[in-house]
Amino acid sequence: MLIAFGVDELIVHPTVGGISLIKFLLFLMWIIHFPFIAMAIGGTLFSLLFAFMDKTHPKGPLKNSPFQRFSKDTITTLTFHPSTTFLLGILPLLTIILFMQQLLVGTPLADYSSLLGKMDFGFSSWGLLIPKGAYSWWLSVVLVIGGFLFLHIYKHKFISQKEIHPIHFLLGFTALGLLLLGYFTLTANLSFVLYPTMWNLVDNPLILLFGSNMLTQFGLFLNTALLIAAAATLYLLCSKPAENEEEKHYQRFVKISTLVITLVFTFANAAATTLNLLVIEEAATSSAVIVWHGILLVLGLLLAITSVTSLFDLSHVKHKSILVLTIATFLAMLLNLESMQANSLTEHLASLYTTAKKHQPHGPSLAPDPKIGKKLYQQNCKTCHTIDGTKGAGPSFLNIWHRTSTVIIAGKEKQITVDENYIKESLMSPKAAVVKNFAPIMPSFAKKLSEQDILHLIAYLKTLKK
Ligand code: HEC
Numbered sequence: 001m002l003i004a005f006g007v008d009e010l011i012v013h014p015t016v017g018g019i020s021l022i023k024f025l026l027f028l029m030w031i032i033h034f035p036f037i038a039m040a041i042g043g044t045l046f047s048l049l050f051a052f053m054d055k056t057h058p059k060g061p062l063k064n065s066p067f068q069r070f071s072k073d074t075i076t077t078l079t080f081h082p083s084t085t086f087l088l089g090i091l092p093l094l095t096i097i098l099f100m101q102q103l104l105v106g107t108p109l110a111d112y113s114s115l116l117g118k119m120d121f122g123f124s125s126w127g128l129l130i131p132k133g134a135y136s137w138w139l140s141v142v143l144v145i146g147g148f149l150f151l152h153i154y155k156h157k158f159i160s161q162k163e164i165h166p167i168h169f170l171l172g173f174t175a176l177g178l179l180l181l182g183y184f185t186l187t188a189n190l191s192f193v194l195y196p197t198m199w200n201l202v203d204n205p206l207i208l209l210f211g212s213n214m215l216t217q218f219g220l221f222l223n224t225a226l227l228i229a230a231a232a233t234l235y236l237l238c239s240k241p242a243e244n245e246e247e248k249h250y251q252r253f254v255k256i257s258t259l260v261i262t263l264v265f266t267f268a269n270a271a272a273t274t275l276n277l278l279v280i281e282e283a284a285t286s287s288a289v290i291v292w293h294g295i296l297l298v299l300g301l302l303l304a305i306t307s308v309t310s311l312f313d314l315s316h317v318k319h320k321s322i323l324v325l326t327i328a329t330f331l332a333m334l335l336n337l338e339s340m341q342a343n344s345l346t347e348h349l350a351s352l353y354t355t356a357k358k359h360q361p362h363g364p365s366l367a368p369d370p371k372i373g374k375k376l377y378q379q380n381c382k383t384c385h386t387i388d389g390t391k392g393a394g395p396s397f398l399n400i401w402h403r404t405s406t407v408i409i410a411g412k413e414k415q416i417t418v419d420e421n422y423i424k425e426s427l428m429s430p431k432a433a434v435v436k437n438f439a440p441i442m443p444s445f446a447k448k449l450s451e452q453d454i455l456h457l458i459a460y461l462k463t464l465k466k
Pocket of ligand 1: 376380383418433434443
């Protein structure tokens with residue numbers, strides 16, 4: 001019951017300490033997983049690209065072509081034995097997903113399928129076929145496993161045959177496509193984590209697709225992966241001095257190719273970093289996040305300068321500096337993601353408390369806490385109720401406690417005082433009493449909020465006075 005384990009069970013208690021522990025473990029897993037996957041994706045892409053350039057070379061496929069040799073070298077040096085793939089590629093990925101689901105227990109994101117269900121694809125009627133679980137997370141694992149399967153067949157074909165056949169391209173493209181799709185699904189899920197204020201309101205995941213920063217996150221992921229792959233290729237193929245003329249010639253070719261690739265993806269990364277900063281949601285930003293984005297841009301600049309100076313002086317290419325700078329870029333990207341998630345997950349702590357309560361009904365009960373109430377307000381009410389006195393879709397919450405409202409009950413106007421019972425009733429059956437001059441559009445929170453949540457919310461509403 002791996003799936004149920006990840007989604008339903010709260011194994012680590014949702015305290016600040018528990019969350020820090022999961023985050024630390026997640027960080028470790030990424031350190032192991034990312035460089036490996038970067039080389040696999042980069043190796044396949046470079047190999048395909050140069051095989052293609054070899055085929056379409058204006059002078060026809062060359063004899064002893066450096067393109068073909070580079071194509072073969074990248075796929076053989078950047079990818080590993082299937083057992084290593086399992087250890088560094090599949091296992092850490094599974095662990096990352098389980099950890100993420102521990103962080104997301106009790107949110108709509110843990111069971112993303114519930115969002116898909118709302119789109120009326122008829123998923124629910126397949127109930128027996130599709131396990132109830134977070135299958136958009138698991139989908140990425142399936143895609144990645146498929147990708148590695150094709151990658152190994154592609155590599156095997158390369159080693160066993162001299163000529164490059166169309167079937168080669170087909171295998172390579174399938175491998176690359178599956179890997180990219182798998183990591184796109186994963187980064188999409190990861191970027192939704194940064195949108196806590198939308199979790200409860202979104203009925204349609206397509207809104208998240210275009211409303212979140214998942215494209216820029218994927219840009220950061222992919223560019224960093226290709227930078228690592230290019231730096232590793234340069235380092236592995238050119239750090240030993242060439243023994244003869246032919247080798248020298250080939251190394252020159254490798255240096256130019258990898259430096260140009262590095263330059264292209266350094267610029268692409270700078271663009272993704274800038275765009276990400278522009279689209280990232282307020283809940284995920286903090287000064288640390290802005291500093292991390294700045295560090296990424298500075299590292300990009302250093303990388304661009306080092307690659308350009310190396311291109312102008314090919315006999316003194318700075319392989320080591322380039323490798324170190326790409327690794328620093330990777331670490332900065334990871335820490336950046338961690339701090340963004342930390343911010344949005346703090347917002348999410350409030351709902352985790354409630355989930356913990358559900359799992360441990362007899363545990364200590366939390367005193368009504370306006371801070372948790374504020375988070376609940378931001379997640380559930382903010383879109384319609386302001387706290388500064390301005391009118392939204394619903395009345396403002398400023399000075400709401402004990403004020404007199406004119407409401408319509410069964411067609412008749414009535415004056416009531418806002419107290420605990422009235423607020424509870426507004427949340428459970430909002431249509432029973434509708435505030436005069438407002439449309440009856442407030443949804444019922446009977447299923448979304450617990451008794452305890454409502455007490456937190458009321459504690460918060462009491463503080464909104466001027
Ligand atoms: C989709 C918009 C929407 C959301 C989301 C929403 N409300 Fe409302 N709310 C309204 C509207 C419109 C009214 C006025 C009409 C009515 O009473 O139904 C209202 C009225 C109320 C009232 C009565 C106010 C008064 O002055 O008498 C309370 C209390 C209230 N909402 C609390 C909440 C809380 C707490 C949340 C979040 C957990 C929330 N609402 C979320 C739209 C919303």
